[in-house]
Amino acid sequence: MRKLNYGLAINEAFHQCMERDDRVFILGQGVLNPWYVGETARGLDTKYGPSGRVIDPPVSENGMNGVVIGAALAGMRPITIHPRLDFLNMGLEQIINEASNWAYAFGGQQSCPCVFRGIINRGGEQGAQHSQATQALFMHVPGLKVVMPATPYDAKGLMIAAVEDDNPVVYIDDRWLYAEEGYVPEEYYTVPLGKANTIKAGKDVTIVAISYMVKLAQEAAMILAQDGIECEIIDPRSLTPFDDDHVFSSVKKTGHVVVCDSGWKTAGVAAEISAKIVENVFDSLKAPILRVTLPDAPAPSNKYEELAYYPTARHIVDAVKKVCGAKQAPQFAVASSNGVSAS
Amino acid sequence: MGGSTELLMSTDIDLKSRARSLGKETLLGLHLQLIRIRLFEERAAELLEAKEINTACHLYIGQEAVATGVCKALRNTDLIWGNHRSHGHYLAKGGDMRSIMAELLCKATGCAKGRGGSMHLYNKEIGMLGTVPMVAATIPIGVGAALAAKLKKTDDVSVAFFGDGATEEGIFFEAINFAALHKLPMIFVCENNYMSSHLPLTDRRTTEKLFELVAMNSMHSIRADGMNVIEMYDLSTEAVERARRGDGPTFIEAETYRFRGHVGPKDDLDVGIRDRDILQSWIDRDPILQLESLLVSEGYTTAAKLETIRKQVLAEVADSVEFARNSPDPDGSGVLDHVFIGGAK
Numbered sequence: 001m002r003k004l005n006y007g008l009a010i011n012e013a014f015h016q017c018m019e020r021d022d023r024v025f026i027l028g029q030g031v032l033n034p035w036y037v038g039e040t041a042r043g044l045d046t047k048y049g050p051s052g053r054v055i056d057p058p059v060s061e062n063g064m065n066g067v068v069i070g071a072a073l074a075g076m077r078p079i080t081i082h083p084r085l086d087f088l089n090m091g092l093e094q095i096i097n098e099a100s101n102w103a104y105a106f107g108g109q110q111s112c113p114c115v116f117r118g119i120i121n122r123g124g125e126q127g128a129q130h131s132q133a134t135q136a137l138f139m140h141v142p143g144l145k146v147v148m149p150a151t152p153y154d155a156k157g158l159m160i161a162a163v164e165d166d167n168p169v170v171y172i173d174d175r176w177l178y179a180e181e182g183y184v185p186e187e188y189y190t191v192p193l194g195k196a197n198t199i200k201a202g203k204d205v206t207i208v209a210i211s212y213m214v215k216l217a218q219e220a221a222m223i224l225a226q227d228g229i230e231c232e233i234i235d236p237r238s239l240t241p242f243d244d245d246h247v248f249s250s251v252k253k254t255g256h257v258v259v260c261d262s263g264w265k266t267a268g269v270a271a272e273i274s275a276k277i278v279e280n281v282f283d284s285l286k287a288p289i290l291r292v293t294l295p296d297a298p299a300p301s302n303k304y305e306e307l308a309y310y311p312t313a314r315h316i317v318d319a320v321k322k323v324c325g326a327k328q329a330p331q332f333a334v335a336s337s338n339g340v341s342a343s
Numbered sequence: 344m345g346g347s348t349e350l351l352m353s354t355d356i357d358l359k360s361r362a363r364s365l366g367k368e369t370l371l372g373l374h375l376q377l378i379r380i381r382l383f384e385e386r387a388a389e390l391l392e393a394k395e396i397n398t399a400c401h402l403y404i405g406q407e408a409v410a411t412g413v414c415k416a417l418r419n420t421d422l423i424w425g426n427h428r429s430h431g432h433y434l435a436k437g438g439d440m441r442s443i444m445a446e447l448l449c450k451a452t453g454c455a456k457g458r459g460g461s462m463h464l465y466n467k468e469i470g471m472l473g474t475v476p477m478v479a480a481t482i483p484i485g486v487g488a489a490l491a492a493k494l495k496k497t498d499d500v501s502v503a504f505f506g507d508g509a510t511e512e513g514i515f516f517e518a519i520n521f522a523a524l525h526k527l528p529m530i531f532v533c534e535n536n537y538m539s540s541h542l543p544l545t546d547r548r549t550t551e552k553l554f555e556l557v558a559m560n561s562m563h564s565i566r567a568d569g570m571n572v573i574e575m576y577d578l579s580t581e582a583v584e585r586a587r588r589g590d591g592p593t594f595i596e597a598e599t600y601r602f603r604g605h606v607g608p609k610d611d612l613d614v615g616i617r618d619r620d621i622l623q624s625w626i627d628r629d630p631i632l633q634l635e636s637l638l639v640s641e642g643y644t645t646a647a648k649l650e651t652i653r654k655q656v657l658a659e660v661a662d663s664v665e666f667a668r669n670s671p672d673p674d675g676s677g678v679l680d681h682v683f684i685g686g687a688k
Contacts, residue, residue, distance in 0.1 A: 025494060052494055058524065063483040063517025070487020070501075073472045074422060076494065078487075093514070097477050098484065106465040106473055107456025108681030142682050166684040 002186055007178035009152040010040040013159035014079070016188045018048050021077060024163055025053035027068055028081025028117070032056040040178075041081075061091035065116065069099050069168075072114035077163055079115040085172065086129045088118040092137070099168035100143030111166040115159070120174040120211070120262065122299065123306055131299035133263040135210075138170040139239040139272060145169040145193055146239040150214035152182040154237055157191030165193060174212045174262065194241030198250070202230035205256040205320050208247055208273055210236055213260035213292070219313035224320055231320065239269060247273070248281045255286035258319045260311070265293040290319040359641060361573055367643050369415075373572050374638060374649075376411040377631045378656050380431045383440060386660045387430070387447055388608035396447045398460035403431035405602035408630035409534050410435035412575020413502060413595075416583045417470075422488045424481035424503045425474030427462045428534075428601075432504055437469040444663035450670035457673040458681075478539075479505060479512035482531065486518045489527035489592070500528040500586040508539030510553055519594070523560040528586035530579070531557075531594045534569060540605045541616045554596035562592055569597030570628045600625035 004012065017024045031041040031054055041054075048054045057064045061082060068080040082088035088095075095116055102112040120133045138146045145167055149155040155173060162169035199214060200221055209217040214235045221231035232250050236243055251257055257277055261270040270291040277289060292315045300309055362370060384404045390396040403410070406428075414423065414435035425432045433443050438454065446453030447461055455465045462476040472488075475481060485503030492499040509515055510533060522529045535553050537544045544551055554566040563585065568574045575597060582593035602622070604611030611617045638644045 055525075058517070058520055060514075060517035060521065063486075063514050063521060066480065066483025066514065066518065067487035067490060067521060070424075070481075070484035070489075071491040071494075072487070073484065074488035074491035074501075076491045093477065094480065094483070098475065098480055101475075102473060103684045104681050105455065105459050105463040105475070107458040108684065109456070109465055109467065110472055111684040145683070 001183045003181050004152050004184035005178060006149075006152045006155045006173070006180045006182075007040050008042070009156040009184045010159055010173060011042050012184070013156040013163075014040070014044055015047070017077075017160060017163045018044070018053060020188065021163075023075065023077040024079065025055070025071070025076060026079045026081065027055040027057055027064055028079070029057065029059070029087070030083050031081060061087055062093050065091040065094035066098065068114045068116070069094055069102075069112060072112050072168075073102070073110060077113050079117060079163060081117045083119055084121050084130055085118040085134050086132045088116065089132070089134065095138070095144065095168070095170070096141050100141050102143075103167065104143055112168050113166045115162045115169050115171055117171045117173070120172060120176075122174070122176065122262070123310060125301045125303055125306065126299070127301035128298040133294070135172050135239060135261075136263050136268045136272070139269055143168070144240060146172070147193060147237060148172045148211040148239065149237065150177065150209075150211050150235050152180060152184045154191050154197070156184055157189055158193070158237065160188060161190035161193050164190060169193070172211070176212050177215070180215070191237065194238045194243055196234055196236045196238075196243035196246035198246075199233040199235050200231065202232035202254070204230045204254055205232065205258065205324055206247070206250040206254045207231050207233045207258050207260060207316065207320065208236065209233060209260040210239070210262065210269065212262050213311075216311065216313045217260055217316055220316035220320065223313065223317050229320060229324055236273070242273075242276070244276060244280065247277065251277055251281050252284045255284055256320075256323045257285065257289045258292060258316060258323055259289060260292040260316060263294060264296055265291060266296050268293055287323045287325065290323050292316050292319050358571070358573055358637070361577060362637060362641060365573065365576070370634075370638060370643055373411055373415060373576060374631075374634055375652060375656070376415070376435055377407045377572060377634065378653060379440070379659070380407040380411065380434050381631055382653070382656050382660050383434060383444070383663070384430060386664065387444075388603065390447070390664070391608045398447060398449055398462075399606050400430075400447065400461045401428040401606050402601070402603045402608070403428055405625065405629070406534055406536060406569065406599045407431055408572035408575050409532065409569045409597045409599055410504070412572045413504075413530070413532055413579040415576050416579035417500070417502065419470055420497070420499050421583075422470045422472060422485070422499065422501045424485040424488070424501070425464065425471070426478070426481060426505055426509070427474075427476035428506070429464055429474040429504065430461070432474070433464050433466065433471060436471055438464075438466045438471065440659055440663035441666040442466065445667040445670050448667040448670070449673070450667055451673045452666070452670040479509035479515045481505070482509065482515055483518040483521070486522045486527060486529055489522060489529035490525065492528050493525070498528070498587040500530060500583055502530045502532060504532045504534060506539065507533060507535040507537065507544055507553060508547075509533070510556055511539070511547060519557050519560050519562065522592040523562045526589065526591035528589070529592035530582045530586060531592065533594065533596045534599055535596050536599050536601045538601070538605065538617070541611070552596075554594060557594045562594055564594040564596075566596045566598065569599030570625070570630045570633065572630055572634055602626055
């Protein structure tokens, strides 16, 4: 089984999409940058640059999103890359007003097959405008598909599926996952949009976690296992379309739910997933749902406030114990993945 | 206001020779298209007054020469991109009257299945892949289509129509810069009607010369008399040839004026946001009357033949209304259809 890290899995998806389909091109800030994040653009320039299919554009986020939409309407399969979601925010008009509406407003006559890739860059003392995780904005808007891979396998398979899809897809990856290694088939494959994945089976509690929170949920599950609590971890992988049935069937089994998102709490992804569960499988719930998210505050820069700001596995452990009715407060020290010890 | 009559007078003689080089068939074709748009819009205005059309309509009356001249220079596979005021673009590019009139009545037979209304027009067969009312939004989208043509190695061109207000959006300059940088087969048609909704250009800019805004971008940039269809056609033809040759984009500022108000059938004089004398000065330059005067005086046609054409077009308009009235309304049960192509999953 060939292993690859998350960043290079995205890179491999790019190469294979471009090799198979002349309509695919990449327009992304920094793709010609030698120290580009996670090596996700490695080798694209030398292979596809001469044909004009790799473009490092001027700093014009909204305009470039429009260019990508226009190319998609005219028959191409473009991918655009915004190295931080904060900068993607400057291009929201074209995504929310245009790409999302094109299929519906014209009566289903026109597809807009394009991928908007945005990257989360939390921590590292980067502060309020280099750290945001705004996936909830895109999940809110009808007409956009939204995917957030947590594993190298999904990073490649979801990117290929996003490129193949006839609709605009917002693909959000997280820098904190780039070094994660895992099984990635060498061949071209897709992970279907709208299909959740059971990361780990368990009977006591359902942890619904997305993106980087899946990794924290896995750490939490190992700790909780020592206490005899068996966690089931569900990774939706796609926020839109959302695999309701997969999540609901797990909730019916466990009756306890913790929802983990790397974005803000209020009106966020975890709130929406919680509402879906309450509306549909309320009778299965044995306790209220708890959310583990960012607090409702912008990101700080200094590492001390970052420690207090970003959720860790310990927060998930606490939440699980609470929904499962544990009386004792947890006693664990956890090394979080940003290298800072949280206890 | 810009667009001085001196400019028109100075080109008057030249215009006759340009008309001769175009020939009778082309001239009559241009005239027919102008009339089709005008009479369609005037009927739409009546239906708005009668509340038979309820979707917000931004009428093109007065600006017909711009769409007509530009689209005459295009072929079917060239793509055009419109805005909230795009009835004229739709008809000029070859769209049939029935499908757009049905869309204004929001009928299931409309060009956007009754889903779009006046501001969301669509017709793939004529190279019109969608108009939207967000100001300047289709300018970069048009540039993206031009990039697609370049990557696909076709020699199709892409044309974005937008108003003077759109030049105030940041995205306008983003699109201009990218198109110039990559020498894309793109034509920017700025229909400067000197009003953005209720606000005159002079209250929004220190210059009225919009073609100068892009001069620093190594782009061919010209100002055209948007009330003169022959000039619009000539300059558009040059721009199309430049784009097809691979010599990059062109910016055309077409000075024009809308005879009606920003939205709806009225002229906005009643609410005090337009000057009656200025409006009249532009009505005196009516693009249709100008062309008809030339056609008759130079012997291309007669007043009687023009009257026959008018009646034929009126019949086409009446047919489109009849078709729209007899068309089914959309079935409300389909309201959640087409949020995604291929269904929700």
